Amino acid sequence: MSTTLDQMEHFLGAPEASVVARVRETTSTSLDDELGILDIPLDARNEILSHWSTFLTEEAWVRRLAQLVTMVERDRGNNLALLPIWDDLDDHGTSGRLLYYYVFAMAAPGLRRMLRDQGAPDDLVSETCSLLARHGEIHRQKWGSVGVDAGWWLLPVLRGEIVQVGSLEFHRTPLGHGILACEPWYDEAQQQELGEGFRYGDESLGLHIPAFIDLSPEAVDETFARARRVLGVLWPCSQSRLMTLESWMMDDRLAAALGPESRIVQFQQRFTFLPTWHDDRDNVLEFVFRQPLVPFEELRPQSRLQSFILETLKKGDWHSRLGWIHFDGPEPRRAS
Numbered sequence: 001m002s003t004t005l006d007q008m009e010h011f012l013g014a015p016e017a018s019v020v021a022r023v024r025e026t027t028s029t030s031l032d033d034e035l036g037i038l039d040i041p042l043d044a045r046n047e048i049l050s051h052w053s054t055f056l057t058e059e060a061w062v063r064r065l066a067q068l069v070t071m072v073e074r075d076r077g078n079n080l081a082l083l084p085i086w087d088d089l090d091d092h093g094t095s096g097r098l099l100y101y102y103v104f105a106m107a108a109p110g111l112r113r114m115l116r117d118q119g120a121p122d123d124l125v126s127e128t129c130s131l132l133a134r135h136g137e138i139h140r141q142k143w144g145s146v147g148v149d150a151g152w153w154l155l156p157v158l159r160g161e162i163v164q165v166g167s168l169e170f171h172r173t174p175l176g177h178g179i180l181a182c183e184p185w186y187d188e189a190q191q192q193e194l195g196e197g198f199r200y201g202d203e204s205l206g207l208h209i210p211a212f213i214d215l216s217p218e219a220v221d222e223t224f225a226r227a228r229r230v231l232g233v234l235w236p237c238s239q240s241r242l243m244t245l246e247s248w249m250m251d252d253r254l255a256a257a258l259g260p261e262s263r264i265v266q267f268q269q270r271f272t273f274l275p276t277w278h279d280d281r282d283n284v285l286e287f288v289f290r291q292p293l294v295p296f297e298e299l300r301p302q303s304r305l306q307s308f309i310l311e312t313l314k315k316g317d318w319h320s321r322l323g324w325i326h327f328d329g330p331e332p333r334r335a336s
């Protein structure tokens with residue numbers, strides 16, 4: 001079986017010579033400036049900077065960093081470009097653990113330029129770039145060390161196809177395309193009947209929920225209103241688009257478990273659900289417990305949600321469901 005490093009090498013191919021040169025010319029000072037702009041906490045920054053000179057002596061890591069930056073910059077703006085999901089590289093020493101900080105620091109200036117050129121307001125640019133710090137905080141919570149959780153996720157962010165607006169991330173993608181496609185979707189006949197926006201290949205916006213955000217109804221209303229304004233400029237489209245979401249948060253048994261005041265419940269009630277669900281045990285444990293080293297039997301609940309998840313998983317499956325909301329069409333509804 002091939003390792004993550006083999007898969008990356010195979011997928012990424014040779015880096016651009018000019019990018020290899022940029023990596024080699026990057027100084028601790030310029031790295032520090034960029035990590036400051038990206039709001040990386042000081043203790044993490046110190047570790048990332050102090051490791052940089054060692055990183056530069058490791059040919060394989062220099063190549064990998066240059067490969068990732070080459071891919072991000074080559075595919076920027078092309079939301080049909082393929083994207084694999086890779087495991088994090090924490091098991092490959094300090095360079096593996098810190099790799100995505102270096103990738104983000106090298107590629108972020110180009111991302112900011114592209115977003116601004118496309119008409120993105122400054123707050124969208126800074127919210128989008130704040131995803132690195134967010135993923136760093138999740139890593140700290142899970143492992144107690146400096147690193148980037150789910151580093152692969154930041155690659156489509158750096159390519160400019162996922163942006164954060166207010167409380168949510170929006171992924172510009174044709175419906176049914178790529179590894180993040182919402183499946184199973186409506187069948188062919190239903191897609192034709194439902195029409196524009198519902199057909200495979202139609203432009204759509206995949207929704208994702210970052211950790212630690214404000215999911216209150218007011219914040220979500222404001223997010224959708226802002227998204228309609230700014231994404232209308234950033235990603236103009238002549239068709240009517242849907243926003244789609246597939247998540248552990250879409251288990252419709254949560255309403256009975258958490259009650260109508262729950263922000264998650266109020267959020268999921270905005271969506272029209274598809275009839276099917278799939279078991280999502282691993283994701284719900286990952287997103288809600290963040291304790292990868294603790295066996296299931298030893299997890300102790302700290303909230304009503306965690307209690308419900310443990311009770312449910314002792315008896316059966318977690319139901320991740322899929323739903324949609326009109327983006328360009330009628331106003332998104334709000335839970336009453």
Ligand SMILES: CC(C)(COP(=O)(O)OP(=O)(O)OC[C@H]1O[C@@H](n2cnc3c(N)ncnc32)[C@H](O)[C@@H]1OP(=O)(O)O)[C@@H](O)C(=O)NCCC(=O)NCCS
Nearest residue numbers: 209210211212213215247248262263264287288303304305
């Ligand atoms: C999005 C998020 C901020 C919503 O949390 P919230 O605003 O507290 O949501 P609710 O009001 O519905 O919370 C209801 C209950 O569930 C708990 N809860 C909600 N999300 C939780 C989480 N991720 N971990 C632990 N408990 C959580 C709350 O503490 C509350 O319990 P309590 O009344 O016993 O204190 C939170 O779930 C989160 O940070 N999630 C991580 C990101 C994620 O899962 N994204 C989806 C990927 S598919």
